[in-house]
Amino acid sequence: MLKALIFDVDGTLAETEDLHRQAFNRAFAELGLPWHWDEALYADLLTVMGGKERLAHYIDTQHAPEAKALRGLSPEIHARKTVAYGALVAEIGLPLRPGIARLIAEARAAGIRLAVATTTSRPNVDRLLAANFPPDAAPFDVIAAGDEAKRKKPAPDVFLLALAGLNVAASEAVAFEDSAAGISSARAAGLPVLATRSRYTDSHRLDGAFSAVSDLGEPDRPHRHIAGVAWPGGVVDLAGLIRWHETLDGQSTPVQAIGTNR
Ligand SMILES: [Mg+2]
Incomplete structure (x- = not known):
């Protein structure tokens, strides 16, 4: 039954996925990181489930030489991304x-x-x-x-x-x-x-x-x-x-x- x-x-x-992508890009910009996730890259990254895990995967694969230092920044990036996502939902609607x-x-x-x-x-x-x-x-x-x-x-x-x-x-x-x-x-x-x-x-x-x-x-x-x-x-x-x-x-x-x- x-x-x-x-x-x-x-x-x-x-x-929601594109708002998550835009929210990550806002967080990167706020922290002065020269990163931009376009739609094609994000489609690849979506095979990694979970925003924190996705970010860690990106750092490890695309920025391997500085991965250790950047990983330390991850909680700050993710926290800002969550705030940015909320703002985008309020602005754009969902x-x-x-x-x-x-x-x-x-x-x-x-x-x-x-x-x-x-x-x-x-x-x-x-x-x-x-x-x-x-x-x-x-x-x-x-x-x-x-x-x-x-x-x-x-x-x-x-x-x-x-x-x-x-x-x-x-x-x-x-x-x-x-x-x-x-x-x-x-x-x-x-x-x-x-x-x-x-x-x-x-x-x-x-x-x-x-x-x-x-x-x-x-x-x-x-x-x-x-x-x-x-x-x-x-x-x-x-x-x-x-x-x-x-x-x-x-x-x-x-x-x-x-x-x-x-
Ligand atoms: Mg899904």
Whole structure:
């Protein structure tokens, strides 16, 4: 029985990734560092999950001779980046992706539990929710974020943390992801994964999801089907998810994973 939906944040709930990129560039400029992450470089860096880890990887690979000194500067860079990200969300806004608000509302009305499982820092999650939901809405029952999980995606830790918080089994939930590392993480936690391609997904693969679509879709703005399970009318809704989940019927290896290779 489907009891819970668990969402990644960056690229899944909203197209946050480019704001993260811009926030890093603001932090670099504030500290007088002559670094600029363009979209192509950032697409590469996104294979490293977690902002702090991404920054450390960049320093180690692109600035190896001064890596030791620069690593000492990392906490300051990351702290400024988090502040800059908040400012950018306030300036530019950060709308939810198509179908997210609708599906969340459908799930809440039906008593389906909702969680977030993300490598991003908790303040970033709170800002996104504050920008899109009334102050007292609390759309998610559980928020598993950032350093609460010992290992970042693609390790299963953050999804296992969300499942434990929800007190549901992986076979009773569906995960939503936009990246290869995220899909691997959810799969390693035993969850079936529905993949929505995001702005930065193109350089990644969506293998392992049972369904891949351009977004969740809206009745007046259907999504584009990419691979795997298709959704009537180009819309992922709760009724469709429940119907699909019922077909699993407690099989031990329920998910026919796609190999989209795109
Ligand atoms: Mg993501």
